[in-house]
Amino acid sequence: MITLVKGFHDILPEESSRWSFVTESARWCLKKYGYREIITPIMEKTELFVRGIGQVTDIVEKEMYTFQDLGGESLSLRPEATAGILRSVVEHSLLRKEPVLKLFTIGPMFRRERPSKGRFRQFFQLNAEALGDDDPFIDAETIACACSILESIGAKGLLVEVNSVGCKTCRNVYRVELKKYLEKHLDGLCQDCQRRLNTNPLRSLDCKAHGCSEIVKSAPLIVDYLDEPCREHFSGVRRGLDLLNISYHLEPRMVRGLDYYSRTAFEIIDTDLGNTKAVGGGGRYDTLLAELGGPEVSGIGFAIGIERLLMGLRDEDERFARNVDIYVAALGEPCRETCHMLVDFLRKNGFTVETRYSSYSLKSHMKQADRVGAQKTIIVGSDELENQSVTVRDMSTRNQAIVPMDDILTFLRGDGD
């Protein structure tokens, strides 16, 4: 038996209705907020991710599926969607036609991590990006949009955490101060934090090791180092959220894994999933577009993990039950041709129809009708064939009627009202 690639997973028919319920709800929400769908390739030149995400991030250093294609070029499966979307925007000069662009995409991402609960090597993400506007209210709108998607699906126990990580200027000042502070408590830090003190001291802020979290509690906070424009922007974001009645926690120690974030950063955590499992997150980026050869405008975006969202949903929901309008049961060889045509005729008139072609007893036809969730079963046997009629059984009331073949459509339609 040839099995799945480790960390990949199948979405079986049983789950797929829940799956598309989630993605369709999300599409409808995004549309309300003015986002349009963009579908970009799942593979890009490796260089795009190195430039976009940052060479020294965990993702690029050790989690990418990178390989050389036959032409010798280095390609990578996308570990996240933003870089590819922005590449496409720049390549097709979309921002010249439209100075403010709102785009979303839904598709698989790939990271070669150790799989665990809610973490896969191939996972689906919904990704939304609003480009060309740095007004704080659009940050608030973006967070509201993410919340609205999650609420529309019925996710419970959500917590929105917001922070500002400042711009390059103020973050540099802060980094120096933070580093000074951490150096004073060097002995208490875990090995990881000691190692990255010079490369990325901000990472220590959300280190879960006991020693580190204690030390970090009284560390200087980035909010106290924001320069005037960043401070003003951040308070504008909070004002925007207040006006929309979005409840949120200020999380002054939140930093995010991707290097490109500036100013607004946020995460949405599903507390039901336990252990700080983020179901979504995002933030603003000031320089990413320019770095990819685009105009000097900023953007803000977020990602939602579809699998994690699904984990929070209850299994038994009637919305996801299997059902068809009509099951057609043919009894015996002479009826097969009539039923074959009848099934086709009903489908062409807008009904969802199921049948089985090989000969079965009526009993097993009925079981099958039950299994596929048929509202009605049409039975065609020798009696019916002789009279040019069919028997229509309502599966929930068990009422049956003999209907002339010619009247079948009017009967089925009239009965439905």
Add this chain to the structure above:
RNA sequence: GAGGGCGUAGCUCAGUUGGCAGAGCACAGGGUUGUGGCCCCUGAGGCCGUGGGUUCGAGCCCCAUCGCUCUCCCCA
């Protein structure tokens, strides 16, 4: 990368000091010659993850190996 848990029927799992391979659910047929869900009966379905070792005899003990899963790290 570090550390736990688990591999027996399609699924969830029992399996006694080593002695014929089990249950529930699901599936198929019947009880009802043309009627589903509930009930009853019957049936089919197994290289007990794989390879080796100990033994008269291994699902069980030993060694190796592969796979899955969870935790930490990090994230979605």
